Amino acid sequence: MTTISSVTGSSVPGSSVTGSSVTDSQVGPGKVGAEAVVVRFAGDSGDGMQLTGGQFTLSTALAGNDLATFPDFPAEIRAPQGTLFGVSAFQINFGSSEITTAGDAPDVLVAMNPAALKTNIHALKPGGLVIIDTGEFTRRNLEKAKYEADPVEDGSLARWDVLAFDISALTMEAVKPFGLGNKEALRCKNMWTLGLALWMFDRDRQPLVDWLNAKFAQHPVLAQANVAALNAGHAYGETAELAGPLRKQHIDPVPSEPGLYRTITGAEAVSLGLVAGAQLAELPMFFGGYPITPASAILHHLVKMKEFGVTTFQAEDEIAAICAAIGASYAGHLGVTSSSGPGLALKGEAMGLAIMTELPLVIVNSQRGGPSTGLPTKTEQSDLYQAVYGRNGDAPLPVIAARSPADAFECAIEACRIATQFMTPVILLTDGYIGNASEPWKVPDPATFTPFPAHFLEGPNGPDNTVLPYTRDDRGVRPWIRPGTEGLMHRIGGIEKALGTGNIDYSPAAHQAQTDARKARIDGVARAIPAQDVCLGTEGGTLAVVGWGSTFGPIHQAVRRARRRGLDVSHVHVRHIWPLPENLGDLLARFDKVLVPEMNTGQFKTVLRDRFLIDAVPLSKISGQPFAIAELEEAIGRFFDGIPDNEGGVVSVNDTQLPAPEIEQP
């Protein structure tokens, strides 16, 4: 695929895009033959925007388009209706070529109330289409959104195509035959809107009808009403096309590899990957978790997979969750725990115990904005230091980072493999963006996976029938010994221990030798992971953009565009954060410059500088938002503009992107 999806080329306030990519693809509604389109649904958190977005995503996937989504919802469960901080939004970027990000600026905005309009309209591309439900533009709602005048009438929306009409009334009309109460009838508004969106993008309604019938199987009247609303919205499109700015457009399917596909979120992918990993290790899995946003979703998924030998345990706190997982690993299961930043901090001491007792353990960290409670529902990559360095003592453990929802599946398997093969805790980093976003996933065939069966010691391994739990093999790995095994009784713990026997030993020699052994074993993991590749570009040159985690999509698109403009830039995306791939230092040395964009203040940059003594230039974004492609493109451009010392730095706060930072908090 050589074409790019370039819906996101418009300039972003707060940054100055100078590239030419802006001009090559001014697509918008009504322009037939667009490669990709960004649509944002925004409404009150009670309006069902996430559901609408999710179903639109599914219909998009079924139509064969590639896509990426970004759900953004308030931290409050039910924020007061109609308020600015209660706005919930869902953005989808879909098209006929490879899509790797949710897109920068929407082409179409659906605003279900004044607050949704206010918090999202400035993100819309100039000339973009905004669809407004005037039924919700009452004086009360306008006041709640802090509008002094009705924006639909005062001309302030002149930069955009406006399609304003009373969706509420049209929905009520459509569902009238079903005799629903006012409240229930209005609940069908999201389906009406979805129907309109399906018409706009030439989508089949049948899968949605099937889904509604299944969802409301117990309440056929609700199913019929929702289907009626969906059909009414669709029919409205036919009519409005003649009169207004609305145009039907068809986006060609992506030429993708043949096979079975589904959409998948990062949380689902991690859960499935853990189950697959445990199966490949031929072990039952024990998952200890404690509710925390946004990691809870993994526990929600795993409780439904118990037939795969999964035991789930909702613990009393984060510490108990990891300690129980360690206990289960000690007893011969694959222990797994998951959390988000603050929870990971609580687990720190127990990770040290797993390191000292050399037991396998997988720790999933869905990163969110921090420190402390920080931004629970927003995304950030600021737990890298915590993952790599955040424990007392010299306490190394492998760290892996997933780049996308689908990639999280493979990463979870990789974490299980390293944990069981090297008898070590492993941290898998995802983030709020990966966890919640969804993308199409080609369902893999388990028969193609390479098993890595775990082994347990079954008989004495020392002289005179003794057991030596801390005897290491040539990779520095000790045997895994399950309680219940005849003749292998032994004691382990968090205290420093003698080589071989594992008996308590505080001696200087023992601590030196064991510290060295723990480090050497983890360093050795580098020999059991794939060499670092260049995912776009060449194995050397002027500039390498080095990323990790969920920045993959925007970096990839930005590098692709820069290369199209003739810039000598390559994209390197690192999965194995610790230990780093053995060839990474040599690879990066072949570039004149290295740029490291991160959603933190430069944590991976520090690791790269420390390991390879290279002048890695940081590009930071710490607003709880993913990078916009345009921001990265601009940052790449500064390496080629001839102006000295203007590279890197901090991306300025962007108030048109999801999640919008100007939303007022109570």
Added chain:
Amino acid sequence: MNDMTPVTTLKDWETDQEVRWCPGCGDYAILKAVQRTLPMLGADPKNTVFVSGIGCSSRFPYYVESYGFHTIHGRAPAVATGIKLANPALDVWLVTGDGDGMSIGGNHTMHVLRRNLDCQILLFNNEIYGLTKGQYSPTSRVGTPSPTSPVGSVDRPASPCAFALGSGARFVARGYDVSKDLPEVLQAAYRHRGAAFVEIFQNCIVYNKDRFDDFTAKAVAADNQIQLRHGEPLLFAKETKGLALDLETLSLKVVDVADGDWQAAGVAVHNVRNRGLAHMLVEMPFGAFPMALGVIYDDPAPTFESAVVEERARLTAGKTADLARLLGKGQTWVVEDRHAQ
């Protein structure tokens, strides 16, 4: 199931490790009592796991020839939960102290009890932090002088047995380090299916010496302790006194027993399944009342690990572990191979 009861002796439960408690520490007596009890129970070293936290008491696993896991401060109940859920066939013993189990690990103690994980919890209560050199603990009596309370501690102590009952424990017992009755209490704890909580008063001869002498010293033991036995009257002081229910205050009172006629004196009969009585026995203020020792409460309920096993069986009935099917679940679509054929 292999139901062959293993034959072991005290010696089989000793390790080659040099015991490193202070000479004269009450922990030695408790270790011997446990090692003496295990053969009586028919316990099998290979299926026995001792799990501990941090503190003097938590060194215990190193000295028992079984599987042992010396974990981190306060977290032994959580580690034990993982072990037992992973392998319900294991006999799990938890060894903790008043600092480990009631302070830093209080939360986990509460939850392992309310969940009713099948295990024995031995809480060595010496009313002091020993390993960190003598600071007052959550069970220290008001006025306890220590490095962190030079003029005596001011905070009020917790009562481990009352805490355990309040947390929903289905077995609560008490003993002390050198008591000849301790093995009997340990056996009852072992036989109880579910979380069995045993508070063992333990003499820290360095930082809190002879703290329990007012009911353990030979001269006063008979008068100041009451040994509880199911179905027997609540008598003490060589059967000259007993505990009776005061119907006006709905609490226990001490009554004199003349000529052994405890019935006439209204002395109550101990019933280990009476939860109300258990609450009263653990709440008795020492001094006006004797110290209640032995099995205070023993009323089994379904255990956590069996509930987890049953739940899994319910959820997985008729399902097979088909990974390919799992991965391809949900709404899917097929992209045809246009170049095929």
